[in-house]
Amino acid sequence: MKILIADDHGIVRGGLRLLIDRQPDMEVVAEAEDGVEAFEKALAARPDLCVLDVSMPRMTGLQAARQILAHLPGTNVLALSMHDDERYVFDALKAGASGYVLKREVDQALLSAIRAVHRGEAFLTNAVERSLVRDWMSDGATGPDEPLSPREQEVLKLIAEAHTNKQIAEILHLAEKTVESHRANLLRKLGMRDRVELVRYAIRRGLTEA
Amino acid sequence: MSPLMRARTLLTQVLAVNTLLVAVTAFVAAVVARDRLRDATSNEGLLLIVLAVFSAVLLNSILLRRRLEPIERLVETMSEVDLASPGTRASVARRAAREVKRLAGDFNRMMARLEEQRRDAGRAVLRAQEQERGRIAQDLHDEVNQALTAILLRLSATISEAPPRLADELRETQALATRAMDELLHLARQLRPTALDDHGLVPALASQVADFGDRTGIRARFERFGAIPKLSDEEQLVIYRVTQESLSNVAQHSEATAVDVELSFVGRTVLRIRDDGSGFRASRNGRPRLGVSGMRERALAVGGNLTIFSEPGEGTTIELVMGAT
Numbered sequence: 418m419k420i421l422i423a424d425d426h427g428i429v430r431g432g433l434r435l436l437i438d439r440q441p442d443m444e445v446v447a448e449a450e451d452g453v454e455a456f457e458k459a460l461a462a463r464p465d466l467c468v469l470d471v472s473m474p475r476m477t478g479l480q481a482a483r484q485i486l487a488h489l490p491g492t493n494v495l496a497l498s499m500h501d502d503e504r505y506v507f508d509a510l511k512a513g514a515s516g517y518v519l520k521r522e523v524d525q526a527l528l529s530a531i532r533a534v535h536r537g538e539a540f541l542t543n544a545v546e547r548s549l550v551r552d553w554m555s556d557g558a559t560g561p562d563e564p565l566s567p568r569e570q571e572v573l574k575l576i577a578e579a580h581t582n583k584q585i586a587e588i589l590h591l592a593e594k595t596v597e598s599h600r601a602n603l604l605r606k607l608g609m610r611d612r613v614e615l616v617r618y619a620i621r622r623g624l625t626e627a
Numbered sequence: 628m629s630p631l632m633r634a635r636t637l638l639t640q641v642l643a644v645n646t647l648l649v650a651v652t653a654f655v656a657a658v659v660a661r662d663r664l665r666d667a668t669s670n671e672g673l674l675l676i677v678l679a680v681f682s683a684v685l686l687n688s689i690l691l692r693r694r695l696e697p698i699e700r701l702v703e704t705m706s707e708v709d710l711a712s713p714g715t716r717a718s719v720a721r722r723a724a725r726e727v728k729r730l731a732g733d734f735n736r737m738m739a740r741l742e743e744q745r746r747d748a749g750r751a752v753l754r755a756q757e758q759e760r761g762r763i764a765q766d767l768h769d770e771v772n773q774a775l776t777a778i779l780l781r782l783s784a785t786i787s788e789a790p791p792r793l794a795d796e797l798r799e800t801q802a803l804a805t806r807a808m809d810e811l812l813h814l815a816r817q818l819r820p821t822a823l824d825d826h827g828l829v830p831a832l833a834s835q836v837a838d839f840g841d842r843t844g845i846r847a848r849f850e851r852f853g854a855i856p857k858l859s860d861e862e863q864l865v866i867y868r869v870t871q872e873s874l875s876n877v878a879q880h881s882e883a884t885a886v887d888v889e890l891s892f893v894g895r896t897v898l899r900i901r902d903d904g905s906g907f908r909a910s911r912n913g914r915p916r917l918g919v920s921g922m923r924e925r926a927l928a929v930g931g932n933l934t935i936f937s938e939p940g941e942g943t944t945i946e947l948v949m950g951a952t
Contacts, residue, residue: 426773432780
């Protein structure tokens, strides 16, 4: 099984590679330190499965998952996260991830999750299921509707990380004019005046870290 | 002016001066009158003069006391004023002298300015504190927890090739690392309430109270009354932090078996945390308990007011009223 691993922390990638490569049926074929790199390397290496950290710079793991699955429908995605926040779990499943493993549970769950997801099954650990049930039972179950398109969310994340229009255009392979119109649309849709407000929104939506 | 003079009240000083004046005038008048009208019986005349002087001084004293009363009231207000419970203002009667009115007006303006500055300073301190906490939380989250994640992964890799006895020991080490991670995650959540940003005030409070109950075994209930009004980020943070601090006090000091957290938006926004614990007597010298002054500062910074009701054996209720001042 060919596996791509993506995490912005080198030590975590090192640990993942060590554990995965030691399994006879698994092999790490690519490493990426952010979502953009994960997408590019996935296109080149065509892995069977991608283990993506949810919070990464430039493009989150979930945004990368969406892109990868759109271009490589045969690939499966396993989301890896520090957050047991139900919002992230929902977003990961919506983005097309087949499994969600908390970093605090990697020792117990990672390998079985990889195998389950590779078989085409969904995989959630008990802790993740509990957080989903908790959310289900609280009154905020449905959450607010997301007003932004996936592409607009990608632009928003990069704006929040202080990239220029030109850099954003390069990262997302878009024309600079398109980025400018996305930026204008973002401000209009969210009813915001400036970048500061956009950054706050991006943090609140878990697109970027504070 | 001698120190003795300075220590006397304004009223006695003015009275003394007036008495002296009236007496001297009367005696001069008497001497002059005696020269002119020799037939006037001197004893009767003297008595009359003394009576006249006495009644003049009495009248003077009554009138002066009424005139000077606004100043005394102003002085009383000034000495009672306490920046920790803002909103105290001097009021003057309409008949008060112009100077007194000006004095009171200037005093009130000064108080308003002081309170505003104190609020601003308080807010700046709180903002800095929140930023610092956020940074620490981020570090814990990003550096320490990622390192622990790597440790868990590496131990797993080693276990698969270790002899059974060592594998068991390694698994115990993994359990320790997991526990450390849990504690760090909890700490990071305490330091930076991301739930507040992600979900809003009411769900964040509900999950804080539920977590508290799970962690401490104290029966914890959260209730909300009324529809949530528009609250600023700072106000929401203060409500969240006061709940956090209060619950931490409940866990550490109260020996309570149950705690109720209520957030009411009926009329004013009121947060009430009530426990059935041992309670305490508010210390007589007015020194608040640890953590309470911090909560009070937070409340003040957003124009709220924090009150603590407690008696030994009666439990403790902490009440935060927003927009009280």
